[in-house]
Amino acid sequence: MNPDPLRVALIQHPCGADAAANRATTTAAIVTAAERGAKLVLLQELHTTPYFCQQEDTAGFDLAEPVPGPTTAWLAELSREHGLVIVGSLFERRDAGLYHNTAVVLDQGHLAGRYRKMHIPDDPGYHEKFYFTPGDLGFTPIDTSRGRLGVLVCWDQWFPEAARLMSLAGAQLLLYPTAIGWEPGDDDEEKQRQLDAWVTVQRGHAVANALPLLACNRSGFETHPDAAKEGIDFWGNSFVCGPQGEILARADASAETTVLVCEIDMARSEAVRRIWPFLRDRRIDAYDDLLLRYRDKDPAGE
Amino acid sequence: MNPDPLRVALIQHPCGADAAANRATTTAAIVTAAERGAKLVLLQELHTTPYFCQQEDTAGFDLAEPVPGPTTAWLAELSREHGLVIVGSLFERRDAGLYHNTAVVLDQGHLAGRYRKMHIPDDPGYHEKFYFTPGDLGFTPIDTSRGRLGVLVCWDQWFPEAARLMSLAGAQLLLYPTAIGWEPGDDDEEKQRQLDAWVTVQRGHAVANALPLLACNRSGFETHPDAAKEGIDFWGNSFVCGPQGEILARADASAETTVLVCEIDMARSEAVRRIWPFLRDRRIDAYDDLLLRYRDKDPAGE
Numbered sequence: 110m111n112p113d114p115l116r117v118a119l120i121q122h123p124c125g126a127d128a129a130a131n132r133a134t135t136t137a138a139i140v141t142a143a144e145r146g147a148k149l150v151l152l153q154e155l156h157t158t159p160y161f162c163q164q165e166d167t168a169g170f171d172l173a174e175p176v177p178g179p180t181t182a183w184l185a186e187l188s189r190e191h192g193l194v195i196v197g198s199l200f201e202r203r204d205a206g207l208y209h210n211t212a213v214v215l216d217q218g219h220l221a222g223r224y225r226k227m228h229i230p231d232d233p234g235y236h237e238k239f240y241f242t243p244g245d246l247g248f249t250p251i252d253t254s255r256g257r258l259g260v261l262v263c264w265d266q267w268f269p270e271a272a273r274l275m276s277l278a279g280a281q282l283l284l285y286p287t288a289i290g291w292e293p294g295d296d297d298e299e300k301q302r303q304l305d306a307w308v309t310v311q312r313g314h315a316v317a318n319a320l321p322l323l324a325c326n327r328s329g330f331e332t333h334p335d336a337a338k339e340g341i342d343f344w345g346n347s348f349v350c351g352p353q354g355e356i357l358a359r360a361d362a363s364a365e366t367t368v369l370v371c372e373i374d375m376a377r378s379e380a381v382r383r384i385w386p387f388l389r390d391r392r393i394d395a396y397d398d399l400l401l402r403y404r405d406k407d408p409a410g411e
Numbered sequence: 412m413n414p415d416p417l418r419v420a421l422i423q424h425p426c427g428a429d430a431a432a433n434r435a436t437t438t439a440a441i442v443t444a445a446e447r448g449a450k451l452v453l454l455q456e457l458h459t460t461p462y463f464c465q466q467e468d469t470a471g472f473d474l475a476e477p478v479p480g481p482t483t484a485w486l487a488e489l490s491r492e493h494g495l496v497i498v499g500s501l502f503e504r505r506d507a508g509l510y511h512n513t514a515v516v517l518d519q520g521h522l523a524g525r526y527r528k529m530h531i532p533d534d535p536g537y538h539e540k541f542y543f544t545p546g547d548l549g550f551t552p553i554d555t556s557r558g559r560l561g562v563l564v565c566w567d568q569w570f571p572e573a574a575r576l577m578s579l580a581g582a583q584l585l586l587y588p589t590a591i592g593w594e595p596g597d598d599d600e601e602k603q604r605q606l607d608a609w610v611t612v613q614r615g616h617a618v619a620n621a622l623p624l625l626a627c628n629r630s631g632f633e634t635h636p637d638a639a640k641e642g643i644d645f646w647g648n649s650f651v652c653g654p655q656g657e658i659l660a661r662a663d664a665s666a667e668t669t670v671l672v673c674e675i676d677m678a679r680s681e682a683v684r685r686i687w688p689f690l691r692d693r694r695i696d697a698y699d700d701l702l703l704r705y706r707d708k709d710p711a712g713e
Contacts, residue, residue, distance in 0.1 A: 268694075406581070
């Protein structure tokens with residue numbers, strides 16, 4: 110591993126219907142991040158558009174674009190101009206009827222790689238299985254000038270398998286562009302439990318793999334296209350934690366644009382793995398059932 | 412799942428060299444737990460002895476016993492008398508030269524099952540690979556009158572695979588008898604990071620599997636047999652969390668015997684799994700590499 114300290118920035122903001130305005134917000138924030146010394150910038154999930162998955166609407170596919178395409182060209186130029194690695198997120202059109210939720214990595218002017226979201230949610234207000242074909246590129250880190258990045262996307266963050274697979278493939282950082290929020294009708298205790306669960310499960314991945322982790326979430330309230338439904342209050346709270354899960358920086362739920370800058374000690378993972386060498390002790394001889402959907406007591410009854 | 416609320420007790424205490432005294436402490440605490448309405452009692456790891464793994468000494472094997480044997484007989488009687496499920500922990504002698512770190516489950520007088528610790532640590536002060544043969548019973552929950560218990564032991568708690576396998580096999584609760592502590596020479600910030608990491612990774616398992624989780628750790632300082640070495644300050648902090656990782660009860664690091672009683676809403680897991688159905692979305696078609704030790708870039712170079 111490259112043990113040099115790495116200064117990172119997470120850019121958290123609300124998104125409106127005007128894609129040009131969203132891009133302008135992101136561009137200004139990337140410039141700020143570079144001025145503050147960041148070398149790696151993580152953007153939130155689908156940062157050029159509102160979260161269009163609140164409903165199923167075939168017109169939503171108009172928002173998709175190819176890779177490479179306009180968004181990668183724009184981010185590539187910013188990454189070149191400012192000497193950055195930028196992790197962006199977009200709605201990828203691969204062919205008619207074949208779309209993905211894709212993270213793209215731009216490294217000083219070049220497209221270093223892409224990751225297609227593997228775990229796709231589908232819940233009221235998050236109709237992602239309608240829009241996004243499950244990723245088919247597996248859990249493969251992307252090599253950049255700033256390290257080997259384990260890029261995952263949003264719903265992936267609830268799956269320890271995803272973080273572990275990136276770790277086993279040599280990732281030095283775990284990164285999650287995200288769009289998650291509260292249902293306004295839930296009570297405050299439930300909202301707090303959900304937010305804490307989201308932070309905790311990801312801090313747990315950091316611990317289990319002794320890797321730093323970055324999660325960048327959108328903020329702001331977005332109405333539902335059907336006015337009778339309640340919309341989503343995106344909870345922000347983007348954060349960076351170290352390889353013992355320790356919080357290094359954390360934003361709040363504010364709808365203001367936030368540039369969260371943080372320096373990561375990249376030598377720390379190796380030190381932690383020397384005292385807690387989990388990879389040494391995995392029982393790979395006894396993990397076969399991880400490949401099952403479920404271990405039914407009576408498989409014949411299925 | 413049985414949706415009735417379940418009152419549980421965790422018994423945290425220091426251990427001395429006198430096994431009869433340790434058993435008396437545990438017995439009194441189990442009676443207290445029963446008086447306070449607990450139906451399931453979780454004991455800490457190796458609760459009848461000091462943590463003998465601080466050094467490698469063949470005399471340590473004298474502490475081992477068969478299963479069934481004296482400890483299961485003692486706990487079975489307590490479980491019968493008080494109508495309890497008790498999860499205990501002992502050093503199992505299976506044959507000469509073949510020993511395990513084993514959790515045992517007693518259900519109202521009967522040995523309901525055992526779990527042999529699968530992940531075995533080995534660090535300065537924790538020479539477990541000398542004493543404990545890795546478990547060969549796999550990750551199989553144990554059915555009891557109070558539910559299907561995913562019993563794991565200590566070092567297992569750092570491995571998301573273990574919790575997931577228990578969950579896939581239908582566990583309704585995750586339970587961890589534990590013995591973990593601080594090195595007195597570490598600074599306070601490192602101690603805090605280690606304790607937080609320990610709590611966090613387990614809360615993360617609760618979240619990822621939407622299961623309640625119980626972790627019972629020993630407390631108190633135990634000297635090293637070699638006076639030149641510093642010993643272990645067991646950090647207690649036994650806790651219970653719910654299926655969103657929310658803390659329901661937590662002890663402190665006190666060396667006093669603590670009976671931590673807590674009621675768990677066993678209907679909550681199903682409610683949480685309806686809003687966050689992670690088991691539905693696992694990418695079992697893409698998890699093969701979880702069975703690898705590591706995904707080498709150049710396997711031929713191994």
